[in-house]
Amino acid sequence: MSVGFVMLCHTALQRAAETARHWASRDCPVVIHVDKRVGQADYDTLASALSDLTNIRFSSRYPCEWGTWGILAATQAASAVMLRDFADVRHVFLASGSCLPLRPVADLKAYLASRPRVDFIESVTTGDVGWTVGGLDTERFTLRFPFSWRKHRRLFDGYVKLQRRVRFKRRVPAGLVPHLGSQWWCLTRATLSAILDSPDRAEIDRYFKLVWIPDESYFQTLVRRYSSTVESRSLTLSKFDFQGKPHIFYDDHLQLLRRSDCFVARKIWPHADKIYHNFLHGDAANQASAEPNPGKIDRLFSKAVERRVKGRAGLYMQSRMPSADRENGRTAAPYSVFEGFAELFENFEAWLGKVAGTRAHGHLFAPGRVEFAGGETVFSGALSDSARMRDYQPKSFLTNLIWNTRGERQCFQFGPLDLQEISWFMAGDANAQISVISGAWIIPLFHSNQNFGDIRREAARLQKVEADHLNILSSQWTKARVRIWTLAEFVENPMEPLQSIIDEISPRSLRRLTEAPRLADLKGFGQFLQNLRNQGMQPVLMGDFPTGEDPYPAASRRGRPYLVK
Amino acid sequence: MHRRELSVVNNRTAKITPSAIIALSTVRNERIRLPYFLRYYRDLGVDHFLFVDNDSDDGTREYLAAQTDVSIWTTKASYKESAFGVHWLTHLQRRYCHRHWCLTVDVDEFLVYPFCETRPLRALTDWLDASAVRSFSAMLLDMYPKGPIQARPYVEGQNPFDIAQWFDSGNYTLKRNNWNGNLWIQGGPRARAFFADDPYAAPALNKIPLVNWDRSYAYVSSTHMLLPRGLNLVFDDKGGEKPSGCLLHAKFLDTFATKAAEEMTRGQHYADSQEYIAYQQALASQPDLWCKFSEKYINWRQLEILGLMSKGNWA
Numbered sequence: 001m002s003v004g005f006v007m008l009c010h011t012a013l014q015r016a017a018e019t020a021r022h023w024a025s026r027d028c029p030v031v032i033h034v035d036k037r038v039g040q041a042d043y044d045t046l047a048s049a050l051s052d053l054t055n056i057r058f059s060s061r062y063p064c065e066w067g068t069w070g071i072l073a074a075t076q077a078a079s080a081v082m083l084r085d086f087a088d089v090r091h092v093f094l095a096s097g098s099c100l101p102l103r104p105v106a107d108l109k110a111y112l113a114s115r116p117r118v119d120f121i122e123s124v125t126t127g128d129v130g131w132t133v134g135g136l137d138t139e140r141f142t143l144r145f146p147f148s149w150r151k152h153r154r155l156f157d158g159y160v161k162l163q164r165r166v167r168f169k170r171r172v173p174a175g176l177v178p179h180l181g182s183q184w185w186c187l188t189r190a191t192l193s194a195i196l197d198s199p200d201r202a203e204i205d206r207y208f209k210l211v212w213i214p215d216e217s218y219f220q221t222l223v224r225r226y227s228s229t230v231e232s233r234s235l236t237l238s239k240f241d242f243q244g245k246p247h248i249f250y251d252d253h254l255q256l257l258r259r260s261d262c263f264v265a266r267k268i269w270p271h272a273d274k275i276y277h278n279f280l281h282g283d284a285a286n287q288a289s290a291e292p293n294p295g296k297i298d299r300l301f302s303k304a305v306e307r308r309v310k311g312r313a314g315l316y317m318q319s320r321m322p323s324a325d326r327e328n329g330r331t332a333a334p335y336s337v338f339e340g341f342a343e344l345f346e347n348f349e350a351w352l353g354k355v356a357g358t359r360a361h362g363h364l365f366a367p368g369r370v371e372f373a374g375g376e377t378v379f380s381g382a383l384s385d386s387a388r389m390r391d392y393q394p395k396s397f398l399t400n401l402i403w404n405t406r407g408e409r410q411c412f413q414f415g416p417l418d419l420q421e422i423s424w425f426m427a428g429d430a431n432a433q434i435s436v437i438s439g440a441w442i443i444p445l446f447h448s449n450q451n452f453g454d455i456r457r458e459a460a461r462l463q464k465v466e467a468d469h470l471n472i473l474s475s476q477w478t479k480a481r482v483r484i485w486t487l488a489e490f491v492e493n494p495m496e497p498l499q500s501i502i503d504e505i506s507p508r509s510l511r512r513l514t515e516a517p518r519l520a521d522l523k524g525f526g527q528f529l530q531n532l533r534n535q536g537m538q539p540v541l542m543g544d545f546p547t548g549e550d551p552y553p554a555a556s557r558r559g560r561p562y563l564v565k
Numbered sequence: 566m567h568r569r570e571l572s573v574v575n576n577r578t579a580k581i582t583p584s585a586i587i588a589l590s591t592v593r594n595e596r597i598r599l600p601y602f603l604r605y606y607r608d609l610g611v612d613h614f615l616f617v618d619n620d621s622d623d624g625t626r627e628y629l630a631a632q633t634d635v636s637i638w639t640t641k642a643s644y645k646e647s648a649f650g651v652h653w654l655t656h657l658q659r660r661y662c663h664r665h666w667c668l669t670v671d672v673d674e675f676l677v678y679p680f681c682e683t684r685p686l687r688a689l690t691d692w693l694d695a696s697a698v699r700s701f702s703a704m705l706l707d708m709y710p711k712g713p714i715q716a717r718p719y720v721e722g723q724n725p726f727d728i729a730q731w732f733d734s735g736n737y738t739l740k741r742n743n744w745n746g747n748l749w750i751q752g753g754p755r756a757r758a759f760f761a762d763d764p765y766a767a768p769a770l771n772k773i774p775l776v777n778w779d780r781s782y783a784y785v786s787s788t789h790m791l792l793p794r795g796l797n798l799v800f801d802d803k804g805g806e807k808p809s810g811c812l813l814h815a816k817f818l819d820t821f822a823t824k825a826a827e828e829m830t831r832g833q834h835y836a837d838s839q840e841y842i843a844y845q846q847a848l849a850s851q852p853d854l855w856c857k858f859s860e861k862y863i864n865w866r867q868l869e870i871l872g873l874m875s876k877g878n879w880a
Contacts, residue, residue, distance in 0.1 A: 381735020
């Protein structure tokens with residue numbers, strides 16, 4: 001008792017010949033079908049190359065266009081030859097010309113001999129398959145598909161639409177429950193002959209001729225009618241990508257294929273000399289005879305598909321340029337934006353870098369230059385500190401910075417003096433943690449030595465800029481984690497908000513803050529605000545500061561008032 | 566027309582087989598670079614080279630004419646008026662590259678693509694064919710040495726990236742060009758060192774050098790963009806990544822200073838050689854493009870991890 005191989009070939013006939021020879025010379029009969037679209041000369045070359053082997057047959061040729069009945073007609077014809085000419089074949093293995101045996105034939109024979117009645121064919125009801133491309137699963141069986149998908153796509157699509165509109169439905173022949181599965185199977189003589197010799201085959205064939213991609217459903221459906229034991233998996237390792245085309249194996253997959261313990265793999269790149277040499281001529285007999293285990297290969301390919309479909313979040317590059325809101329994450333990692341903190345606290349950046357263990361930049365969007373941490377003139381990824389380069393495409397600047405520093409959280413200061421163009425982008429970014437002390441930008445003005453008229457004008461301008469910015473942050477499109485305090489609120493109790501921000505930045509540290517940054521001197525600040533009001537400007541963003549009273553005990557310049565034990 | 570400007574030096578195109586991969590290039594006084602260039606692309610699996618020599622006087626023409634897998638034409642006509650060589654190459658592409666995968670590169674551009682150490686170029690083009698993809702993007706990645714570029718002279722046959730080992734990994738800006746559908750990429754050391762005050766004028770780095778050619782196709786501006794416009798859609802706009810490579814650019818070698826001086830006097834480059842004027846000024850002060858955030862080149866996987874190129878769904 002042995003196993004016979006039916007091979008469907010259409011390209012790389014030399015490789016097909018090599019594989020056929022491998023099987024045939026190890027006492028496995030082979031029936032080869034060559035696509036009718038292959039030229040006669042190539043066919044003759046193949047036939048003569050294998051003419052010395054007595055257990056190879058060629059079956060009558062059909063054109064095998066993808067998705068059409070031709071492939072099935074070819075499979076039927078070749079299988080019939082196999083059953084007719086090789087009486088001691090018990091299992092028939094359907095393979096393609098680009099399949100390659102990964103384990104010694106003896107292994108496969110032993111495996112099948114110990115499962116003499118088992119049919120290996122992936123066969124799943126239409127409701128349960130998740131892999132069909134183009135959404136046609138149940139409809140494959142209930143609509144008619146007379147037009148080629150490859151050559152006449154418009155007719156194909158149009159005819160599908162038309163049938164849907166007129167609610168056309170074909171009747172599935174009685175006794176058939178539609179099943180789908182991989183085209184590559186290994187069936188017992190009993191099952192295969194029952195399918196091919198079935199009394200109603202003419203009717204069933206007529207039905208399947210207009211089913212879409214019948215090679216994935218014909219045997220998969222009929223096997224349920226005749227088989228005593230269906231093992232619903234394919235012995236052929238074959239992975240499909242998101243377009244429904246098979247993944248291809250190259251020389252660098254050699255070790256992966258060896259360790260998969262699968263019997264047969266497709267598709268092998270025809271020029272993968274190392275793989276072909278290794279598995280067809282190498283000595284693979286000392287491999288352990290384990291169950292097939294394609295897990296690693298599965299992971300590799302599903303990762304590849306994910307890369308193609310979802311990509312790496314926050315990456316913008318030559319072959320990934322998502323349109324707005326298709327980014328799957330605007331930036332690569334979480335980052336923190338501080339507004340007003342550097343103005344309210346002395347040396348805030350240094351303090352922040354220390355307690356949060358992150359990179360704390362100054363105002364990255366400052367008008368003069370990019371204030372990278374430590375006063376760097378270039379930063380990760382060779383980003384320049386030139387304000388002109390940053391302003392040329394501020395979004396790119398930010399996404400680059402976050403991408404380049406993956407693994408290290410970035411914090412930076414922002415305020416109404418900075419380039420505002422970036423506001424919308426940050427607000428819509430779920431990775432942004434934006435903390436605002438509104439109105440704190442006035443503190444440097446308060447400390448400055450300018451004419452009061454100039455201060456008043458500047459304060460009015462900055463207040464307007466910040467108000468616009470806060471509007472953006474509170475819009476319904478905002479996805480960032482936004483916290484806003486007025487200056488008055490914050491000064492009253494700075495430790496609690498600081499603690500919650502720091503906890504969010506480094507959640508694992510779980511330490512209480514023991515050292516507060518030092519507050520700027522606000523002596524006379526209430527009066528300063530009142531003076532602005534008296535001059536006709538209304539400072540609103542700072543919150544309520546009582547006139548004439550300083551916001552905290554004047555003694556606070558000595559010592560550290562907010563030390564928490 | 567421009568094809569009349571070309572006169573044949575050695576035409577071996579009869580050797581081009583139906584499945585051949587063809588490389589095309591315009592050269593002018595590049596003799597010293599040629600041996601390594603030819604070796605690099607022969608090793609990748611390029612079957613035939615088509616060159617247009619623009620009036621070289623350093624033996625470039627004679628050297629190329631003697632190579633058995635090279636066909637070469639020569640011209641004394643203006644580089645500028647042929648749209649920087651595009652018209653000459655378009656003519657050759659129409660004539661000899663129909664239905665061939667076709668790689669259009671300068672002699673200082675070296676293609677790196679996913680798995681290029683283990684899979685020849687044909688593995689890539691076969692895969693692109695199977696995926697019904699007609700064009701392949703490879704962004705220009707400027708490579709530079711550490712220290713002044715004149716410090717280590719380039720020797721014939723040498724791998725230029727033994728000297729120019731460094732690159733900028735993450736300072737590129739991208740824009741969509743809605744008219745042609747292509748991306749416009751700028752940045753890298755040239756933008757950082759020479760165009761910091763006028764980033765808009767920095768050179769374009771987007772390139773689509775590998776195309777399954779049809780005689781109806783044409784490059785529009787260098788290899789930055791093509792017609793028909795569909796060929797420029799080498800990027801995914803729904804969040805996914807398509808496969809792409811990089812063209813390692815060996816421009817910043819000691820040969821660059823002489824080249825820049827020569828181009829200045831000829832005035833034959835893009836936008837009145839504005840780029841070269843900027844270089845000339847910067848070069849006078851012996852610039853060092855290297856900075857402490859420069860990245861040292863290792864292999865394609867490094868470029869993939871850095872996000873400069875992608876495997877896409879090729880595994």
